[in-house]
Amino acid sequence: MNAAPILQVEDIAVTYSQLIPALRGVSLTVPSGAIVALLGGNGAGKTTTLKTVSNLIRAERGELTSGRIAYRGEAITDADPWTLAERGLVQVLEGRRCFAHLSVEENLRLGAFARRPSRADLDVELERIYGIFPRLKERRKTLAGYTSGGEQQMIAIGRALMARPALILLDEPSMGLAPQVVEEIFETVAALNRDDGVSFLLAEQNAAIALRYANFGYVLESGRVVGKGNAQTLLELGTLREAYLGSGQPGVDGTPRRSRRL
Numbered sequence: 001m002n003a004a005p006i007l008q009v010e011d012i013a014v015t016y017s018q019l020i021p022a023l024r025g026v027s028l029t030v031p032s033g034a035i036v037a038l039l040g041g042n043g044a045g046k047t048t049t050l051k052t053v054s055n056l057i058r059a060e061r062g063e064l065t066s067g068r069i070a071y072r073g074e075a076i077t078d079a080d081p082w083t084l085a086e087r088g089l090v091q092v093l094e095g096r097r098c099f100a101h102l103s104v105e106e107n108l109r110l111g112a113f114a115r116r117p118s119r120a121d122l123d124v125e126l127e128r129i130y131g132i133f134p135r136l137k138e139r140r141k142t143l144a145g146y147t148s149g150g151e152q153q154m155i156a157i158g159r160a161l162m163a164r165p166a167l168i169l170l171d172e173p174s175m176g177l178a179p180q181v182v183e184e185i186f187e188t189v190a191a192l193n194r195d196d197g198v199s200f201l202l203a204e205q206n207a208a209i210a211l212r213y214a215n216f217g218y219v220l221e222s223g224r225v226v227g228k229g230n231a232q233t234l235l236e237l238g239t240l241r242e243a244y245l246g247s248g249q250p251g252v253d254g255t256p257r258r259s260r261r262l
């Protein structure tokens, strides 16, 4: 792992619609070549953090009111999402957004758009993605809307990979998926990290699985970082238990209660 961080978020504050504070002084670092987990319950600010980095919050009337974000050492606060994708920073949105009326392959092709590849280059890239997700090759002609939740998550990640990213912001990859499929998705993340050196900042409510794969984790609560460390430190400190369930309640079993607002 290189020493220089691929992403540095320094003391950012974000407000929606000029009055709803969502983040209050969040700082985090993704070392180059690392998998970093962003943990916390419903509404803690995970998605907002990712969308602030990729500059997608503006579309939701969100605004970065203070702080600084650097990607590969350069400030990216004003960079638009397309430029960031060209530079290797891409987000996989929560809820595995696919174009339901397009085929699996058409969805994947869209991911390469920012790179403007030649046809031959695009075909090579598609084969690479099919090597990573053989199931998508079998279903290449199927409309994405008719594929399973796990396959849609693979499409969403595959589409991001078509941009040849150095850093993927992955939002809740486990959401709504069966445990076995979640395991498969995380194994793919680990392989991309190990074999291709892709760095990940992944937001997860499922702390148990995220911390099995991440090198480091940050715990968010009400828009603030309330804990950070490696898996063992976070679990030992009990920070996760408090952030997910409220102080004094026992046990984090890896299936935090989605209905609870912190």
Ligand code: ATP
Pocket (backbone or CB within 6 Å): 016, 017, 020, 021, 022, 040, 041, 042, 043, 044, 045, 046, 047, 048, 049, 060, 061, 205
């Ligand atoms: P979840 O797992 O539910 O997505 P999260 O940790 O990703 O939770 P965010 O979605 O970032 O949390 O939400 C942080 C806070 O910002 C919450 O209080 C939420 O209600 C608020 N929020 C999020 N999106 C918007 C928006 N578009 N407009 C106004 N407030 C928003």
